[in-house]
Amino acid sequence: MVLHRGAATVVVEPYAENVVRVTLSLSDPDAKSAPGFGITAKSSTSGWTTTSTAGTDEMHSSQLAVSVAASGPQRPATGTQGDIAKFFNGSAPWVGLRITAADGKRLIDLESWGMAVPNFKDGTAWLNNDRRPQDDKFYTVSASFSAADDEHDYGMGQNQEGYLDHRGRVLHCQHDYNAPGGQSVCVPFLVTNKGYGLVWDNPSKTTAAFGFNGQNTFSSEVGQRVSFFVIAGDYDAIYRGYRLLTGDTPIPPKSAFGYIQSKQRYTSQAELLAVAHGYRDRHLPIDDLVIDWFHYTHMGEMDMDPAKWPDPIAMNKELHALHFHTMISVWPRFVPEDRFFATVQKNGWFMHQADGTPTNGLPYDRAGADIDTTNPAAAKWYWDIIRDNYVAKGFDAFWADETEPDLPPNGSFFHVGPGTQFFNIYPLFHTAAFYNGMRRDMNQRAVILARDSYLGAQHNGAIFWSSDISPTWDVLKRQVPTGLNFVASGMPFWSTDIGGWQYLPGSHTPAHPPLLDPSDVRDNVGAYDDYPELYTRWFQYATFQPNFRAHGSRKQNEVWSYGKQAEPILEKYLRLRYELMPYIYSLGYTANQTGAPFMRALFLDFGSDPQTAPIGDEYMFGPALLVAPVTEQGATTRSVYLPAGSDWYNFWTNERLHGGQRITASAPIDTIPLFVRAGSILPLGSRIESTDEVQTIAKVRVYAGANGAFTLFDDDGHTYAYERGQRKLTELTWDDATQTLRHTGSQAWTAPDTSIVEVIGR
Numbered sequence: 001m002v003l004h005r006g007a008a009t010v011v012v013e014p015y016a017e018n019v020v021r022v023t024l025s026l027s028d029p030d031a032k033s034a035p036g037f038g039i040t041a042k043s044s045t046s047g048w049t050t051t052s053t054a055g056t057d058e059m060h061s062s063q064l065a066v067s068v069a070a071s072g073p074q075r076p077a078t079g080t081q082g083d084i085a086k087f088f089n090g091s092a093p094w095v096g097l098r099i100t101a102a103d104g105k106r107l108i109d110l111e112s113w114g115m116a117v118p119n120f121k122d123g124t125a126w127l128n129n130d131r132r133p134q135d136d137k138f139y140t141v142s143a144s145f146s147a148a149d150d151e152h153d154y155g156m157g158q159n160q161e162g163y164l165d166h167r168g169r170v171l172h173c174q175h176d177y178n179a180p181g182g183q184s185v186c187v188p189f190l191v192t193n194k195g196y197g198l199v200w201d202n203p204s205k206t207t208a209a210f211g212f213n214g215q216n217t218f219s220s221e222v223g224q225r226v227s228f229f230v231i232a233g234d235y236d237a238i239y240r241g242y243r244l245l246t247g248d249t250p251i252p253p254k255s256a257f258g259y260i261q262s263k264q265r266y267t268s269q270a271e272l273l274a275v276a277h278g279y280r281d282r283h284l285p286i287d288d289l290v291i292d293w294f295h296y297t298h299m300g301e302m303d304m305d306p307a308k309w310p311d312p313i314a315m316n317k318e319l320h321a322l323h324f325h326t327m328i329s330v331w332p333r334f335v336p337e338d339r340f341f342a343t344v345q346k347n348g349w350f351m352h353q354a355d356g357t358p359t360n361g362l363p364y365d366r367a368g369a370d371i372d373t374t375n376p377a378a379a380k381w382y383w384d385i386i387r388d389n390y391v392a393k394g395f396d397a398f399w400a401d402e403t404e405p406d407l408p409p410n411g412s413f414f415h416v417g418p419g420t421q422f423f424n425i426y427p428l429f430h431t432a433a434f435y436n437g438m439r440r441d442m443n444q445r446a447v448i449l450a451r452d453s454y455l456g457a458q459h460n461g462a463i464f465w466s467s468d469i470s471p472t473w474d475v476l477k478r479q480v481p482t483g484l485n486f487v488a489s490g491m492p493f494w495s496t497d498i499g500g501w502q503y504l505p506g507s508h509t510p511a512h513p514p515l516l517d518p519s520d521v522r523d524n525v526g527a528y529d530d531y532p533e534l535y536t537r538w539f540q541y542a543t544f545q546p547n548f549r550a551h552g553s554r555k556q557n558e559v560w561s562y563g564k565q566a567e568p569i570l571e572k573y574l575r576l577r578y579e580l581m582p583y584i585y586s587l588g589y590t591a592n593q594t595g596a597p598f599m600r601a602l603f604l605d606f607g608s609d610p611q612t613a614p615i616g617d618e619y620m621f622g623p624a625l626l627v628a629p630v631t632e633q634g635a636t637t638r639s640v641y642l643p644a645g646s647d648w649y650n651f652w653t654n655e656r657l658h659g660g661q662r663i664t665a666s667a668p669i670d671t672i673p674l675f676v677r678a679g680s681i682l683p684l685g686s687r688i689e690s691t692d693e694v695q696t697i698a699k700v701r702v703y704a705g706a707n708g709a710f711t712l713f714d715d716d717g718h719t720y721a722y723e724r725g726q727r728k729l730t731e732l733t734w735d736d737a738t739q740t741l742r743h744t745g746s747q748a749w750t751a752p753d754t755s756i757v758e759v760i761g762r
Contacts, residue, residue, distance in 0.1 A: 001050055001059050002032065005071050006093030012068065017047040017061040018232040019241045021201075024095060024143075025225035026115050035227060036201045037416075037425045038455030041245045062102055064232050069096030091116035099196075099230050106146070107196040111215055113226050114142040127221060130411045130420035132354050138421070141202065141223035144215045151194050152603065152613045153210045155489040157187035157453065158466065162478035164485060164601055164616030166210040173206040175404040175424055175452050181478060183404075183467035185452050186424040187489040189242060190216075193607055197238035199245065199455065201227035203425045205410070222421040235604050236596060242490045243595025247459030249492050251588045252547075253445040254691040254717030255325045256397075256463060256493075257581065258287030259574060260549035262327075263557035264501065265292035268308040269315045275558060280322050284559065284571060285578040285689045289319065290399065290551075291328045299367050300334030300341060302389040316394030323690035327397040327449065328390055332382070332405060332430060335368035340385065344371055349378035351405065351412050351419065359412040370405045373433045374425065375415035383437030391442060398434055399449040400462075403427040427452035431460035444718045449549075453491050463493040463547050471500030471531070471552065473511075476538055477631035481616030483545065487597035492588075494599070497551035498542045499535045504528045504554065512634025515669040521563045524555050530633050532562040533669065536569050540672040541629035543573040544621045546588075546599055569670045575687070581695060582683040582712060587622045589713035589722075598622050606643035609660070615641060623710070624680035624703075625651070628665060628673035640665045640673050647678035647705045654760050656705070678705030678761070681732045681741070683712055683748075691717060697749040697756060700732065702741055704761040708734040712748050 001012040009031035013021040021043070025031035048061045055070030071093070077085045090112075097110035117139060118127040124140050131138050147153075153166040156173055160182035163169065172179075173186040188200035190208075200206060202220040209217045218228075231241030243249075261279070266272045272289060279286045295304050304312050316326055334341045334350075344350055350358035350369045358369035373379040386398065405426045409419025416422055431450050438446035438461065446461030453464055466482055469475050479496050486494050510530035518529050525531040539559075542548050550557055559570040577584075587598035596604075600620040602612035618628040618640060626648065628640045642648045644660030651674035657663065665673035676682065680703045685695040702708070712730040715722040728746035735742070741757050749756050 001057060001068075003057055003068055005068070005095050008093050008095060010068055010095055010097070012059050012066050013043045014045050014048045014059065014061065015041050015043050015229070016241065016244055018063040018237055019229060019244060020059070020064055020066055020099070021227065021229045022066070022097065022110075023225050023227045024092070024113055024115075026092065027224055030224040033225070036203060037422070038428055038457070039199075039201065039229075039245050040247055040456065040459075060102075064230075065100045065102060065104075067098050069098075090114065099232075101195060101232055105195065107194065107230065107232060108198070109146040111144040111146055113144070114219075115139045115223075115226065124221070127420060130418055132413070132418070135418050135421075136224050138222050139224060140219065140221060141226050142217065142219035143226045143228065144217040145198070147211050147214055147216045148194055149214070151192055151211065153190055153192055153216065154485055154601065154603065155187070155189050155191040155197075156208060156485065157489050158183065158185035158482060158486040160184065160466065160469075160478055160482045162481060164481040165614045166208075168211050170207065170209045173200075173208055173424070175427070177404055177406070177467065182469050182475065182482070183451065185464075185486070187453050187455060187457075187486070187491060188218075189455065189489045191235070191238055191488050193603060193613065195232060195234070197231040197242065199229040199231070199242070201229065203454065204421050204423050221423075222418070235607070236594065239490065239594055239596035246456035246490065248595065249458045249591050250445065250461050250720075251592045251722060252447045252461070252463060252493065253325070254581075254585055255287040256447045256547060257584050257588060258548065258691050259285060259577065260288040260290060260327070260547065261286055261558065262290035262292060262549060262551040264551065264553040265294060269310060269312070273315060273318065276319055276322055276324055278558060278560070280689070282560070283689055285574055286324070287691050288325045288327055288397070291326070292399070293329050293331065293401065295328070298335055298338040299331065300338040302330075302340065302385050304393070312393040320394065323692040325396040326394070327399055327447070328395045329399040329401050330386055330390065331367075331402050332371045332373065332400075333368045333402065334371065335366075338368075341368070344378070347378070349375055349381070351407065351409060351414060353412060359407050359409075361407050365407070367406070370402075370407050372415050374422070374429045378415070379429065379433035380437070383433050386434070387437060387441050396444060397447040397449070400431055400434055401451065403430045403450045403452040405430070424454050428454040428457045428460070431457050431462045435460040435462070439720075445720060453489075458491045458493070463495070464491060465494065465547075465549065466496045468501040469497060470502045471504055471534065473534060473631060473633050475500055476534065476541070476629075477617070480541070480619070480629055480631065483599065484601040484616055484619055487546070487599050488601060488604070490595060492591040492597045492599075493546045495545045495547035495549050496538075496542065498538050498549065499552045499554070499557070500538075501552050504531060510633055515634060515636070516563060516565045518563060521561065524561055532566045533633065535562050536566050536669060537630050537672075539570050540573055541627075543577050543672075544599070544625065544627040548577055572670065578688055579684050579698075581688075581691065582685045582697060582714070583622060583624070586683070586711060586713040589727075590711065602641075602643055606645060609644040611641060612643050624676050624682050626675040626677065628675075630667045630672060636666070636668050637664050638667050638673060639663070640675070642675065648675045649678065649703050649760060650674075651676050656761050676703045676760075678703050679708035679734060679736065681708050681710040681734055683710070683732070700741065700757050702734050702757060702759045704736060704739065704759055707736050714746075714748075
């Protein structure tokens with residue numbers, strides 16, 4: 001539906017019966033142009049009808065109605081309004097747009113929109129300095145939408161300021177390594193409790209304000225139109241709509257669900273092999289080892305220093321024989337001294353200034369220039385040299401570090417256009433360079449560790465982490481809501497650096513007597529007396545993250561590195577992670593099928609309980625487990641809210657509790673408060689030391705008190721054969737009235753049910 005309202009063109013474009021795109025522009029061609037980067041779906045009018053009555057144009061489906069009112073009255077302003085109009089006016093005509101559910105329930109009204117040339121009044125005149133003559137004209141674009149008094153707002157990428165609900169807050173949607181609370185990441189996908197989600201289709205720096213004056217307002221530095229998608233329905237429908245628009249989330253290899261051991265940094269082949277044998281000699285479960293930066297002779301050389309890594313091929317063969325998978329860090333940067341800089345420069349493949357000069361960070365940053373992987377030729381070449389120099393040595397996975405990119409693109413230029421206009425898209429293109437190459441040239445599933453994301457980046461085989469955070473209790477506390485909003489943005493796989501990445505402070509005074517003795521690891525933790533306690537609490541929390549990865553700038557970072565009191569606790573949770581592997585791996589399949597996260601803030605599963613709306617310090621891990629991390633130093637209890645509508649079981653004691661109440665949960669240093677929802681089916685695996693081993697179903701725990709269902713998934717764990725139907729699906733169904741567990745589909749165990757099925761609370 002293409003309409004004209006004054007000088008504006010308005011386009012209403014359906015993508016599904018519950019998904020619609022709206023564009024508005026003072027430029028007719030821009031209003032009619034395709035969606036921006038990250039949107040891969042095609043529009044579809046199936047199920048939609050168009051009507052026009054008294055100048056109001058409408059489109060209807062079984063789930064949505066979109067109406068655009070006739071142009072407002074053309075009467076000239078008089079009196080005070082007339083005087084104001086002589087000197088001040090808006091940049092765009094009024095457009096009366098309303099989107100409702102099929103039953104007439106209002107979802108959003110467009111209260112106002114803007115499309116202004118850069119100017120001194122708004123403080124935006126400088127933007128034209130970032131535009132070349134051949135580039136599209138710059139406008140700042142904005143839109144304000146109605147927001148109900150009881151609306152709650154989630155998602156929008158990664159913001160580390162420590163809150164879950166964005167209502168009443170201003171959010172800067174941009175990749176910013178130096179954000180005060182920790183790196184911010186822009187994924188402009190808003191999820192609300194009012195029956196809709198909104199995708200803001202603009203990749204430039206965007207400021208979003210939620211709930212002020214009854215409105216949600218989005219304002220982007222550069223654009224040629226306002227473009228947004230509305231997805232209607234419950235949370236499941238919203239995530240299905242996001243998946244439709246941007247692509248599914250491939251299931252990572254099973255090893256990526258296991259333990260990933262890293263530190264800053266393993267400096268030699270001998271050190272890495274010693275760590276590997278340390279785990280295997282102790283019979284501790286682990287899957288991945290990571291080689292961080294400075295393994296090369298020059299930044300961008302794509303080699304391994306032979307003085308420290310004399311035979312990487314033999315090293316990887318040995319590690320593979322020990323059932324390890326190896327990941328190596330690859331930066332997108334090249335210095336003039338490396339062997340590839342001249343090639344990249346000659347081909348114009350660097351992010352560059354207007355005159356073609358590669359952008360660098362001098363004088364303070366001497367790490368060279370970033371390759372521009374928005375250029376298809378550069379992206380293919382980049383992967384090819386990674387393949388020839390790292391895959392050829394036996395590496396399985398890649399850490400695509402510095403995907404902001406590290407040199408902010410504002411004022412520079414990509415192949416696709418001005419960096420100021422396309423500020424946030426680099427992670428989408430850069431992870432795709434890896435993913436497309438790995439799918440083409442490798443026989444195993446891609447796993448790409450990245451610190452930044454954008455709309456659609458979940459489709460690139462990427463797992464994300466919260467960047468270079470500090471090793472403090474405050475940071476640990478803020479990680480919980482940070483991760484919940486990030487995964488709510490359509491990015492199911494996220495983790496943190498267990499223990500924080502930054503170096504430990506020279507001195508630290510704990511708030512309370514430490515719960516673990518640091519005296520036997522002084523060489524590692526220095527004067528940070530409560531650091532073993534902090535690391536242990538962080539490790540417990542990470543056990544229930546989509547990916548489970550240790551990293552940081554300590555001398556040693558293995559599970560035996562934090563003292564004799566900490567070690568058995570860390571081992572307990574390491575083994576628990578692998579015991580839960582059948583459950584967790586199945587959650588990865590569900591995310592692939594639905595687009596929804598499986599680390600879920602409580603509002604996603606208990607929206608009918610208003611108490612859950614702001615809770616960001618506990619969460620569901622799949623449909624069964626409620627996790628309440630301990631983030632206060634010295635604490636041995638913590639307050640936990642058990643959502644209404646269900647009974648709950650203490651995972652450790654099997655005590656049954658009613659929902660709709662706040663309790664004080666016991667939390668000694670070896671215990672994270674963990675509860676299981678009544679009706680849950682929890683498959684548990686046999687003891688293994690690597691996901692390369694065949695893991696059998698050791699137990700299926702059923703928590704009585706409600707009907708339940710769970711889809712148990714398994715496959716070869718390595719390839720994309722599951723996409724061709726080569727997978728095992730077992731449907732588990734619990735009938736609480738008859739106290740019967742049924743299982744249909746693939747056979748998941750051969751032993752009698754009496755030896756496998758364990759009913760709790762019968």
